[in-house]
Amino acid sequence: MVSNFRVAGAWKRFAWLAVIFGVLIGGNAWSVWLEGGSWTPKLALDLQGGTQIILAPQLAEGQTVTEEQLNQAVAIIRQRVDAGGVAEAEVTTQGGANIVVAIPGTPDPATLERIRSSAKLEFRPVLQTTFVAEEAPAEGPASFNPYDEPLPERIPESASDLAWITPAIDRAYNELSCEQLDGLGSNVADPERPLVICSSDGFSKFVLGPVEVGGETIQDAISGLVPGPQGTVTTEWGVFLEFDEAGTEGFRSVTQRLVGLDGVQNQFAIVLDGRVISAPRTLAAITDGRPQISGSFTQESAETLADQLKFGALPIGFEVQSAETITATLGLSQLQSGLLAGAIGLVLVVVYSLFQYRVLGFVTVFSLTTAFALTYLLITYLSNSQGYRLSLAGVAGLIVAIGITADSFIVLFERIRDELRDGRVVGSAISAAWKRAFRTIVASDAVSFLAAAVLFILAVGNVRGFAFTLGLTTIVDLIIVALFTHPLMQVLGRTRFFGEGHPLSGLDPKALGAVYRGRAKFRDPVDVAPVARKKSAQEAKRRQTIAERKAAEEASALEGKKK
Structure with missing residues (x-):
């Protein structure tokens, strides 16, 4: 049985x-x-080859990139690539300014976006906004830079103060196209100054106040479906943020102020890489540090943004300088x-x-x-x-x-x-x-x-x-x-x-030596070589308990006295 x-x-x-x-x-x-x-x-870069992407930093006039910024960018890009499911990628620096990313195979557009996007996230209050119906093509770069103008004569009381809208800012808001505004370096704008910027779809234009909460205070970010008003699950994808202590306090104080404002000043713009991805109204103060970002996200774009924000924004923006195929090393x-x-x-x-x-x-x-x-x-x-x-x-x-x-x-x-x-x-x-x-x-x-x-x-x-x-x-x-x-x-x-222990089975008891019978007693092996017999005797002695060993010693001593 x-x-x-x-x-x-x-x-x-x-x-x-x-x-x-x-x-x-x-x-x-x-x-x-x-x-x-x-x-x-699939084979890795050393066996199959792949694509080498060289990223060049986007710097404002007079700005330089430091070694610390490059090392930080390398670490963040490596985390992003790993999170995207790309294994065995290599991320290194080149010439003290560029970053080289070598990826096995041919990367898809989503992977390229993970790599080059700085994921610079800012929360700015909305001062003014308008709808851009049909924008005429831009005729070259902007003829002036509103950010070169001095700050307002009257010191604004808060980031929502309309005093931030200087004549130069107002002129840029009314005259410059979205393409020209991008050319002014919206992604590297001074966080302590106002910003004229367009939405990610290009249909809206904004004047925003200084940065009140930065993306560096984000502790975690996950993607998921946005819940409906009654807690039901919708089909809209979003990104759910969790701030650290400083970010939670900053977000609480800002939303408490915006709740009491009317019109567009009640809106809080979420700026990602120089474009407004969402500008929701502030219906209540958010005190737990867990806001959500919603907009025209797909599942893939929401997951990409969550990964970028989770691992942190790049300290500086980058653009793809070149992308070429490389052979296996x-x-x-x-x-x-x-x-x-x-x-x-x-x-x-x-x-x-x-x-x-x-x-x-x-x-x-x-x-x-x-x-x-x-x-x-x-x-x-x-x-x-x-x-x-x-x-x-x-x-x-x-x-x-x-x-x-x-x-x-x-x-x-x-x-x-x-x-x-x-x-x-x-x-x-x-x-x-x-x-x-x-x-x-x-x-x-x-x-x-x-x-x-x-x-x-x-x-x-x-x-x-x-x-x-x-x-x-x-x-x-x-x-x-x-x-x-x-x-x-x-x-x-x-x-x-x-x-039954066939001799060729490897489990033949006879070929394995003496067979233990209990209490240190062994049956002598049958048809076994003398070497095996000697091993059996050693095995018998090794398996004796302390009491059995003492008894054997006493018996041996007694036998010696008799002799």
Whole structure:
């Protein structure tokens, strides 16, 4: 009955493993048929090549870019690219002014927008606005710059004070087109001065007061559907913000002031990269620091903006100076060399397993094959759904995983052999060995996974690719050992070949040495070489308890006195 129960449990584990394979195969098939995916993983920049984008800073007259600003911009762009699902990208500086972004494959427009958009977010009060019906094409750049004019003679009482509208600002508002206003550098405007600006769709023109809340005070940003008046879910996408303590206090004081104003002065403009994306009315003071941005967003544009705001605005604006295709730095020949090295290592593991464990070594072969199939499907699924790309460093992580996986099998096999030496039958030995071996395997894999996680968090570039595949294959190792290797051993233990300890099975009790009978008593092995007999005696002595060892010493001393 116990044996039948064990076999039934083994088949249940096989069923769970089949479910995992089914989910991965189904997910990949869905990506291939409906989303243009592939049954092979995408390759990274070092193996496939891609696109190199050079970003040049947008600077106002007399402004210079500092090394600190460049380093900050590199960190933010790298976070944006990673959040967009682009793996193995490289972001570096060039010439002390430009930023070079190398992306595997051909980037889509959304990825380009993530990279070059500064995501400079400002909240400014509206002083004046009008609808732009049909704007005539601009005839060259603006003939004057209203921001060169001095500040108002009367010091405005607040950012909503109409005294900010100087004659130069009013002239720009009435005479300049949206294109000309953009040419004046709306994205690099002084936050302490008023601003003449257009909406993102070009249909409205605004005069805005100085910045009252900056995007640098945003603590978190997520995209989602905007709830309706009664709490119902609408189809309109928006971005939900969460400010830090300073931003919350600033937003509270501003909205409390705007609630008491009439007309357009009641509006609060949300300015992103030199354009007004929304100018809602202030119906109530927002005191919790959690406003929402709504407008003509799609799901993709809302997610992009949320990622940009979450990781912070770039300290300066950038424009794409050039975008060109680059060739692979290593190429397929290095990939083939890496795969060849992995194949050689795999063959050596198989040869050693067959030599050491006889037919039992084929369990290692089947387990490694299953682990490879599961890892391949996982990487392909991540490539299709999350944009993961396999680099040469990632291939190295997969090769290292062969040793980690084989080590788990060896631990299990040796535990089974130890139980056979204790006098257990094969079925009982497999069950008892599994309880002890699994704890050892989990501890070993936990150390490997922790090392991979730390390396992934602290490293950048290709090193993260190595850490990722190492951590992934460590998880796969646990799945294969628990859902394939162990149940396979339970099923094989029921067969006559393994259950009766055939000499070629690798589980022959006679070939393994003395058999433990309890209380440090051993049956002498039959037809065993003298070396094995000596090992059996050593094993008997090693397995004695303290009481048994003292009793043996007393008996030896007593026998010596008699002599």
